[in-house]
Amino acid sequence: MAKFLHTADWQLGMTRHFLAGEAQSRFDGARIDAIRTIGALAIDEGCSFVVVCGDVFESNQVSRQVILRALEAMGATPQVSFYLLPGNHDPLDASSVYTSPTFTDHKPDNVVVLADSSPVEVFSGVELIPAPWFTKRPLTDLVADACDPLEDADAVRIVVGHGAIDERSPDKSNPALISLSSLEERTDAGQIHYVALGDRHSTTDEGRTGRVWYSGAPEPTDYVEINPANVLLVELDANHIHVQERRVGNWRFLSEERELTSEEDIDELEEWLGSLKSKDRMIVKLALIGHVSLAQMARLDHLLEIHSNLLATLETRERRSELVVVPDGSDLDKLELSGFAREAVDDLSELARSGEQAMAARDALALLHRLVKAEA
Amino acid sequence: MRLHRIRLNNYRGVVNCTVEFSTSGVTVVEGDNEVGKSCIPEALDMILHRLDSSSKQPLKAIRPVHLDVGPEVEVEISSGNYRFKYFKRWYRRPETTLEVITPRREQLTGREAHERVEAILKETLDHDLWNALTIEQGTEPELPKLGVPSLGQALDLAAGGNQADDSDDALWDRICAERLRYWTGTGKESQDRQRLADEVDLALGEVIDLENRLQAIENDAIEADRLARLVVDLAVRRDEAAETVNMLSKRWEATESLRNQIERLTADHTAAQAQQQVIEGNRQRRRELVDAVRDQNRELASLETEVEQAIPDLALALQHSQETDSALSAARNALRVAEDELRLAINDRDYYRNLIEKEQLSERYERVISAQEDLKEAEKVLESAHVSDELVSKIEDANLNVASAKAALSGSATSVEATALSAVSAQINGVGVELEAGEAHETDVTGSWELVVPNIVQVRMHAGSGSSDLAASLHAAQEEHNRLCAQGSVSNLTEARQKAEERREAARRRVEAQKTIVQDVRDLTPEVLAQKVDGLEKRTASYPGNRPEIPPLPSSFEDAKQAASHAESSVDECRTEVDRCEANHTEPDEARRQAELSAAVRDERLNNVRIALEQAEQKLEEDRQRQSDVAIDEALAAEEMKVEEAAAALEQAEKELRTQDPDSVKAKLDNAHAVKVKTENDLRNNQQRLHQLKGTLEAYGEAGLHSQLNDARNEYQHLVRRHERIEARAQAALLLHQTFERHRQKARQRYIAPFKEQIEQLGRIVFGPTFEVELDNDLRVARRTLEGKTLDFSQLSVGACEQIGVISRLACAAIVSPDGGGAPVVIDDALGWSDPTRLQSMGAVIAAAGRDCQVIVLTCTPGRYAHVGNAEVVRLPA
The missing domain is CATH 3.60.21.10 (Metallo-dependent phosphatases)
Known part of the structure; x- marks a missing residue:
């Protein structure tokens, strides 16, 4: 034997x-x-x-x-x-x-x-x-x-x-x-x-x-x-x-795809991420699709930023993500912009929906969001 | 803000002046110079902004010159919800009082009052607007900066009430700042982005470099494996080659042995052949000896026969030859006799000829001798005779000249005749003269003449000048005559002529003698001539004695010549006969000679053959004694057998060698050697190369290039992601900026539209219905369009600039002033550049604007604003 x-x-x-x-x-x-x-x-x-x-x-x-x-x-x-x-x-x-x-x-x-x-x-x-x-x-x-x-x-x-x-x-x-x-x-x-x-x-x-x-x-x-x-x-x-x-192995590779369209979806994602064990030996790749508002995106960014520190690696499909940031009415209201600034935001929101400049427009809106919040 | 009233007291030159303003509409304040009209704007500024305790320079200027009192200003103003009365006095008893009337009554004094007014104005008055709406007297016409808050607010309201606030500006600033993080002012990518892009390129370069190095290692490893296999293969091939060499070497050695055997067999065969040839030679020689004896015998017999047959022919030839030879000898003897006779006849003829020649030559010689003597004589004469015909002619001329000179002198000279009275020794011309008594000495005196009788008398005469000259001429002629005579060695003309004749005769004789000599000597010399004569003399003298007596000497030259001729004919005949006999003798003689020669040759041959036969017989005998004919034949047969045996053995060995194909074996062996060497070299080279590669790979392996490549790739990936993020941010910042900028511009266009319309509305009153303007960022008129033609503001005339400046202020005031806001437009004697027509129109403009705002016009030329229809005119007292 x-x-x-x-x-x-x-x-x-x-x-x-x-x-x-x-x-x-x-x-x-x-x-x-x-x-x-x-x-x-x-x-x-x-x-x-x-x-x-x-x-x-x-x-x-x-x-x-x-x-x-x-x-x-x-x-x-x-x-x-x-x-x-x-x-x-x-x-x-x-x-x-x-x-x-x-x-x-x-x-x-x-x-x-x-x-x-x-x-x-x-x-x-x-x-x-x-x-x-x-x-x-x-x-x-x-x-x-x-x-x-x-x-x-x-x-x-x-x-x-x-x-x-x-x-x-x-x-x-x-x-x-x-x-x-x-x-x-x-x-x-x-x-x-x-x-x-x-x-x-x-x-x-x-x-x-x-x-x-x-x-x-x-x-x-x-x-x-x-x-x-x-x-x-x-x-x-x-x-x-x-x-x-x-x-015998202690490390894990996880590839997760999620569709985000609401606060609840983000809640679930947060819960899932939180449930992962041995995060420091976990390599996670997130493919996020769907559409979120500026505020939701800000929350998501924060959530991912926290877990990218907790996990050995948190990969997101940067630039290829199908996650669309679509500013909603409340987003724009929260920015408290008026006059030409409001008109510019409306323009960017329209651009962000589709087309060649969609990604740049979403980034621009996120940037605007950050600038306004920084001001606040 | 509205001004209701202002009062100046002791202000500059104004003692007391109060002006009431129309709070809605136009107030024209007229006044001559120095009445304080222009002090109104200044006084307003003073009271609103200067503390009563201030002692700054501008305040010093407003003090009255001749009064020790403080300048006072009092105003009543409405601003926003406030209406207040405000008083200030400076320097003397400074004082500030404020009475706020609305919205609630307040009474304040001093600094508190000042600060309260400042607070009210800060709350209700746009100071920039206030400054912008005031046109001071004498300043250059320029456009006010109307980008003032109150106008902005008014325009914002007019644009829809979305009033831009400070937070919007701050946001815009941050958007601009965010853009500038990634882009330069001119729209190029920032240095940080460029640097990051460069880092990405560098990282990629590092990755590529490491990939290439790893690829090179991999290639080397593949090459090393190939070489390792090749080395093994080469080692096998080397061993195979060595085996082949070994095998072929053995084969080659076998052929070598066979070749040696063939060599030996060849030698045996050759030796047997040689021996056979020797015996054959012996046999051949024996045969030749036998043949030789036989041949010699045959030859001898033949020759003997031949000799016998030739004997009669030889005898006949001899006889015939002797006959012709006898005839020839007789003819030759006859010829010799005839030739002897001919020689004697010729000698005789020559004897006579010599005699004749001797005579001729003797005569010629004698003539020559005579001529030579004549010649010598003539030359002697010629040598002594110096008088030529030419000299004779000259002497003749000189003689004639002397005669002529003498004749002339005798005709003119003084003739002196001295006759001695007694014997006397006197000296005439220095020459002692002995004169006997009565002897006269006569002379012609041609020069000077002196007679001295010593101790007695000295007579001296001098001829006249003509005589002297004639005497000189005579003397000269005589001198010439004497010289010529001396030249010819003659004393006078007669002698000269005789001498000349002698000379001519001698010359003639010399010529003749020379001629004779030439004729007789000819080509000889006299000496030779003499010798010839002598020689002929001797020969002729001895000849008769020496000559044979028979035949006798002919008697004459002619006989001798005839005898000679006869002798010559005889000789010719004899020669002819000799020639004939010789011809007859030639053939028999040749036949005889040939016959004799043939006989001699045959004899010789016969002799030789006999000797040769003898020798051959002797040689054959000797040879046979050494070896008999039979013995030779037996030896030859035995040797032929040996040769055949050797040839068979040799052929067998050669056949065997051919079977082994030594050339191929050798070629294969050489090739196998070469293959072995080449394979060994290849093996060694590839082993070295493999060793080197392994060394290189070992060194690389220790370098951990794969780890480096992974690091480099990670670094590159991180940089790429960072670069993508940064680029995305840059594009986002750019898009954000561009979008905001675009909407900002649009908003601005909407924002300035009411102001623009207000300006154009007022302006059309002055410039007509086609008047349009463009405003810049400071809301100033940048360009004016009239009847479709657009000009920059700076291109307009001064008058137009001033008019548009006033219109801009009025438009601004009209916009900001409803509901009592804004500030009054203060025009201090402006429009000085406007023509009457434009002034009239501007009056209408001011009147129109005055319906919406407070306009205060200060002027010292009332007519300038006479066209402001609804103006309230205040006339300041002088």
């Missing part, structure tokens, strides 16, 4: 443009912390090794700091072996991070780079069949290539691969796609027993066998990820398999 953790796509060194200042630092720290969490989980679950199925690093050109911290985090649990597979982000080419002096000089003993497709015996009766990437654009199904030479054996074989499977990829012409049917044939034949894959950041059980899995990223990296922040705890022998998700 083999028991191990399956993870992938750490993409250490990744930065997100919407993360500013300290948020990026905490984001980076959380991803290193996830390694320690995985190590601790492995110990807790009685796993002697972890397979990391590609894209350990965001790039081969990550900073020295990223490499050292990652190695240090893996070295924190020396009793757990980490088998690292080079993926498309960190292929084992001539510029590989895995052959850099920083990596080789500081690599702890429990870290093993799967540098070729030769089977690796983890311990007696358990073999890893690695399919490392040597270039960013391979021209064959690397997993199939790794499996082709295999003959029947008694050992439990765990294929460690990276990349998209053919049935999921929209680009069918990509020669590097992993053939799911081929893998299923091999698992059916008992030639291989588990396929640990990386590349897809959402935890996914592929195909019909229950033996082909994407672990997903241990910490989320984007809004589109469906079920990230997990590792897979795999218990396996030639006849049985048991795969469990274990959550």
